[in-house]
Amino acid sequence: MVRVPCCDKLNLKRGLWTAEEDAKILAYVSKHGTSNWTSAPKKAGLRRCGKSCRLRWTSYLRPDLKHHNFTPQEEELIIRLHAAIGSRWAIIAQQLPGRTDNDVKNYWNTKLRKKLSEMGIDPVTHKPFSQILADYGNIGGLPRSTNRIGSLNRDLKTSPYMKPEQHSNSAQELFRGIDVVMSTPTMLLPETEPSIDKFMNGNVHQLNTNPSLNLLAQLQAMQLVTEASHCTSNEPIQPHFNTQAYLPSSSSSSSSSAFIWQDFLLEDAFLPSEPREHENVAEFALNQNAFQTQNGTSKEEMNKEKSEYQYDRFEAMHCLTENDDVEASSSTENTFIETLFHQEDKILFDFLNLLDEPLYD
DNA sequence: AAAACCCACAACCGCGATCGG
DNA sequence: GCCGATCGCGGTTGTGGGTTT
Numbered sequence: 001m002v003r004v005p006c007c008d009k010l011n012l013k014r015g016l017w018t019a020e021e022d023a024k025i026l027a028y029v030s031k032h033g034t035s036n037w038t039s040a041p042k043k044a045g046l047r048r049c050g051k052s053c054r055l056r057w058t059s060y061l062r063p064d065l066k067h068h069n070f071t072p073q074e075e076e077l078i079i080r081l082h083a084a085i086g087s088r089w090a091i092i093a094q095q096l097p098g099r100t101d102n103d104v105k106n107y108w109n110t111k112l113r114k115k116l117s118e119m120g121i122d123p124v125t126h127k128p129f130s131q132i133l134a135d136y137g138n139i140g141g142l143p144r145s146t147n148r149i150g151s152l153n154r155d156l157k158t159s160p161y162m163k164p165e166q167h168s169n170s171a172q173e174l175f176r177g178i179d180v181v182m183s184t185p186t187m188l189l190p191e192t193e194p195s196i197d198k199f200m201n202g203n204v205h206q207l208n209t210n211p212s213l214n215l216l217a218q219l220q221a222m223q224l225v226t227e228a229s230h231c232t233s234n235e236p237i238q239p240h241f242n243t244q245a246y247l248p249s250s251s252s253s254s255s256s257s258a259f260i261w262q263d264f265l266l267e268d269a270f271l272p273s274e275p276r277e278h279e280n281v282a283e284f285a286l287n288q289n290a291f292q293t294q295n296g297t298s299k300e301e302m303n304k305e306k307s308e309y310q311y312d313r314f315e316a317m318h319c320l321t322e323n324d325d326v327e328a329s330s331s332t333e334n335t336f337i338e339t340l341f342h343q344e345d346k347i348l349f350d351f352l353n354l355l356d357e358p359l360y361d
Numbered sequence: 362a363a364a365a366c367c368c369a370c371a372a373c374c375g376c377g378a379t380c381g382g
Numbered sequence: 383g384c385c386g387a388t389c390g391c392g393g394t395t396g397t398g399g400g401t402t403t
Binding site for chain 2: 014015016017049051052055056059060102103106107109110111
Binding site for chain 1: 387388389390391392393396397398
């Protein structure tokens with residue numbers, strides 16, 4: 001087992017690439033392809049690390065890359081996907097043909113984050129700052145008992161899509177999430193709140209026609225099916241993505257700027273247990289998008305779809321709490337993982353009670 | 362005119378996952 | 383199965399150009 005190192009750290013050129021170096025990379029790729037970057041510097045006659053050559057090719061020289069500015073549609077898609085899956089730049093970039101993860105990341109860091117902040121929206125949680133402040137203000141006034149607290153605790157701890165930037169381990173972050181979930185099932189904000197819909201500024205319908213929305217539609221579908229399945233079974237709550245917050249509420253984006261803040265809490269992204277059911281719902285979600293964009297579709301039909309969907313969501317939310325009751329009452333049937341979660345919930349609950357108690361009598 | 366500052370983007374770094382001898 | 387090489391990803395830093403003072 002003798003392999004040469006990918007690069008010799010000594011005597012290698014670093015920094016910006018010259019046109020001559022780019023030409024060498026292009027010549028190398030046209031001759032040898034992109035399968036082996038270790039030998040690329042030597043064969044191409046470059047004093048660069050193979051890794052650096054690969055990066056230069058994948059992030060800049062690839063012929064399929066776009067080099068013009070991001071369009072409003074792309075911008076919107078990035079925001080929605082970031083809200084759904086966090087800073088998974090590679091995945092987000094896959095939904096944007098011609099863009100690299102580095103492009104998307106840089107664009108987010110330099111433009112979109114600032115833009116959202118200026119709109120009064122926290123780019124990390126995708127919630128209005130006013131809401132976050134309100135959440136902080138409510139920390140000391142948490143209700144003593146709730147059957148959603150455990151669910152959230154589990155969500156926060158187990159989400160594979162939870163990144164440190166989105167949910168730090170600090171108590172403040174944890175409490176913020178708890179407070180949101182313990183609010184009413186469908187908390188709607190007043191029209192005066194900063195709204196991502198307003199930020200989107202009418203691009204929603206264009207976005208719905210964009211094939212790049214496939215991932216979003218799938219995420220939405222996964223959420224739908226997991227919610228629906230809870231209403232018909234006593235199975236433990238399956239996690240789901242929360243993409244609905246940025247998806248237009250069916251027919252109208254401007255008339256309804258209301259948020260459902262639970263949707264911003266990133267939860268587990270396990271696949272639904274029933275693939276066929278999942279597919280059907282995914283198909284529905286895709287059809288839903290197409291449905292909205294068809295000419296001649298009556299507003300009544302669209303509103304009917306909307307109200308039915310919202311009713312389903314409302315029922316699903318109630319199922320969450322009901323299932324938590326069931327879960328708590330049949331702890332002997334819980335899995336090992338669930339038992340662990342219950343123990344963690346109890347610790348957290350005790351801790352919250354301690355906070356409620358005065359430090360000095 | 363020049364220094365200081367800001368901004369956007371390219372490039373690098375480090376780490377985990379995967380590959381393969 | 384082990385372990386080093388390689389790949390891919392996300393976070394961070396460096397660089398150059400533009401703007402402000």
